[in-house]
Amino acid sequence: MDIINWIGTLAGVFTTIAFIPQVAKTWKTRSAGDISLLMFLLFSSGVLLWLIYGVLLQAMPIIVANGITLSLSASILVMKIKDLRAQRRRQLAADQRTL
């Protein structure tokens, strides 16, 4: 493999594993208030499209990298939605106490 392919492979590894510490942090703290819902909605949709693109081209590196990234970014999205729901429940409970 030449130097250009090595750089591309390293780039793919970095942008894929980058999501692991965010999944770990959000899982541990159960807090996602500073994370943008729209970011992870758009990003997960984009990565799903990359995955479809890879399947249509039968390009295994694109399929593998985007399959892993999709599972990580979708996990963050699910935790963000759960956090929003928990926040809404707390708000509702607080509103009922003031009634």
Next chain:
Amino acid sequence: MDIINWIGTLAGVFTTIAFIPQVAKTWKTRSAGDISLLMFLLFSSGVLLWLIYGVLLQAMPIIVANGITLSLSASILVMKIKDLRAQRRRQLAADQRTL
């Protein structure tokens, strides 16, 4: 442009613009506590490598998409580091009050 190229282009647009709402949110709230520093360090490094890869291949779509993504993801990284520093200053001030 055939359907496969359209899907790839749409995928690239989605994964690039996804970072705009996160930049906007972090800028507005000045709060980045739930964001993983390591995620944006790894992601920005990976995107920089993609940019170098695109320059070496002289592939304009890779250069443009990753140039935009790098500027957005580096902005989030800078805001996260500023937030960490502000947090440390607040902690130091609180420690001095208790001395």
